[in-house]
Amino acid sequence: MKIEANREVCVSAGMCALSAPEVFDQDDDGIVELLVVEVPAEHADSATRAAAVCPSGALRHVELPKGD
Numbered sequence: 001m002k003i004e005a006n007r008e009v010c011v012s013a014g015m016c017a018l019s020a021p022e023v024f025d026q027d028d029d030g031i032v033e034l035l036v037v038e039v040p041a042e043h044a045d046s047a048t049r050a051a052a053v054c055p056s057g058a059l060r061h062v063e064l065p066k067g068d
């Protein structure tokens with residue numbers, strides 16, 4: 001799966017980095033940074049949870065896992 005992060009709407013809440021630290025980080029201003037281009041299967045659940053709790057809607061799936 002892939003996740004897209006819109007840095008224009010990110011409000012630096014940090015929920016993504018807390019929920020899926022293997023996938024998301026924050027820069028010095030707290031704006032989301034993607035650590036991976038493609039989310040490994042073992043982190044798909046936590047990345048999906050992170051997108052669900054993001055208060056600004058900055059995170060979006062662009063591809064769902066195959067077979068789901």
Ligand code: SF4
Nearest residue numbers: 010011013014016054
């Ligand atoms: S949870 Fe959403 S608003 Fe908060 S840092 Fe991550 S992308 Fe930005």
